[in-house]
Each structure stands twice: as structure tokens, then as C-alpha cells.
Amino acid sequence: MATDDGTRATKGRAPHRRDENARLAVLHATDDLLVERSFNGLTIEGIAARAGVAKQTIYRWWPSKVDILLDTLIEDAGRQLPVPETASALENTRRYLRALARFLTKDPAGMVLLALIGEAQHDPAMAKTFHERYLDPQRQTEREMLQRGIDSGEFSPALDTEAARDALTGPIIYRALTGAKIPRTFIDTLITNTLEKHLA
Structure with a gap:
């Protein structure tokens, strides 16, 4: 399991079957919280609370907050x-x-x-x-x-x-x-x- 400071979990990335609404909520919450709190202030707990999903759900899908940020970046840059x-x-x-x-x-x-x-x-x-x-x-x-x-x-x-x-x-x-x-x-x-x- 990843820690809140962004260190990586030992468990690999989970299969890609995810609830799309929850996934997008996590990505959008991560964007917003990074702007508000900066990288060091960004935590899995904060993302989960803003996105309205369980912290354990995030850990199943992403090993760390860095991986969430990368998914956010790749998706947004692809469009913009x-x-x-x-x-x-x-x-x-x-x-x-x-x-x-x-x-x-x-x-x-x-x-x-x-x-x-x-x-x-x-x-x-x-x-x-x-x-x-x-x-x-x-x-x-x-x-x-x-x-x-x-x-x-x-x-x-x-x-x-x-x-x-x-x-x-x-x-x-x-x-x-x-x-x-x-x-x-x-x-x-x-x-x-x-x-x-x-x-x-």
C-alpha cells in the first residue's frame, strides 16, 4: 500500500476494470487539490474525500499519488x-x-x-x-x-x-x-x- 507522501506500494497496478465515473472523479479531484495544496500537500486521503470514493479503492487502482498525477496528465494532455x-x-x-x-x-x-x-x-x-x-x-x-x-x-x-x-x-x-x-x-x-x- 502506498503512503501519503507518495512512496510506491509493493503491489502492482490493479486490472483496468474500474468504474469510469469514480476514475474521472479521482482525476478531477487530484487536479483541483494540486492547485489548492501543491504537491507536498496532496494526499490520498484528501483525493478520496474530494472524489467521494474510498481510500482503499484508490490504492487498488493506483500505487501512489504520482501514478494518479501521471494518469491525469496523460489524459488531459492528450485532449489539450x-x-x-x-x-x-x-x-x-x-x-x-x-x-x-x-x-x-x-x-x-x-x-x-x-x-x-x-x-x-x-x-x-x-x-x-x-x-x-x-x-x-x-x-x-x-x-x-x-x-x-x-x-x-x-x-x-x-x-x-x-x-x-x-x-x-x-x-x-x-x-x-x-x-x-x-x-x-x-x-x-x-x-x-x-x-x-x-x-x-
Whole structure:
């Protein structure tokens, strides 16, 4: 069984048959409580009380509060951070970065992402899970967004998609972590400095 400080239970993840209403209630409660109480103030007891489910039910479904936060992040990011595919590669990237900035600064799920980034700095086991379940798949999606620009002939084949991805998203995440504003002009400058010189 997991403890309230977020340490992991020895028991593995339960089968996926869950009451959907209860599952969503837990995810929404976790979002709300993280905003109200921060990561350290978030407890399984608090989530259970806010969601209206038994604490034992949560422990059956999630080994720790980190696992709940990851499920919350993955579900919300899937809806709110899709990679656009309706315009040029340059414009799709611009739209994605603007959505990322909004997600990190205005959405409770963005606070989940920032909290998990912070927690990963001093919890190696949690960092590994975070990378496997969210960061690595998201990084791959962002690289593919840029690669499509190369494949279509819009970007030069000399564009290093990994380096470009880091140069575009890294400053946005850093500003969000430090509470700095992320105006559209900042994103436009990132686009100019990183991608426009690679236009074919």
C-alpha cells in the first residue's frame, strides 16, 4: 500500500476494470487539490474525500499519488496538446508551442506537469516512470512534428529535430517553472531563431 507522501506500494497496478465515473472523479479531484495544496500537500486521503470514493479503492487502482498525477496528465494532455496538422509545418509548430504555453500557465493539468518535473529531480524511480509514461512519448511526438516539415520539403534536411525540439520547448517550460510570462512574441522569437533559418 502506498503512503501519503507518495512512496510506491509493493503491489502492482490493479486490472483496468474500474468504474469510469469514480476514475474521472479521482482525476478531477487530484487536479483541483494540486492547485489548492501543491504537491507536498496532496494526499490520498484528501483525493478520496474530494472524489467521494474510498481510500482503499484508490490504492487498488493506483500505487501512489504520482501514478494518479501521471494518469491525469496523460489524459488531459492528450485532449489539450494535440499536434496540429492543418497548416504548414512552421505554422503547426507555432500553434503547438502556443498551446503548450497556455497549458503550462493557465490549465490545472499544466500545473501537474510542472509538479512532476520538480518531483523527478530528487526521485529517480519516479523520474524513470515519468519518462517512460509521458516525457519520452511526448518528445517523440514533437520530433515527428518537425520531421514532417523535413519530409514535406518545408524544412532543410540539415535540421536536427532533437536539438530543435529542445530549443523550442525548453525555454517555454523554464519560464513556466519560474513563473515568468510567456507572450506570443517570445514564442515567435523561438520560431525565428530555431526554424526559419532552416526553411528550404
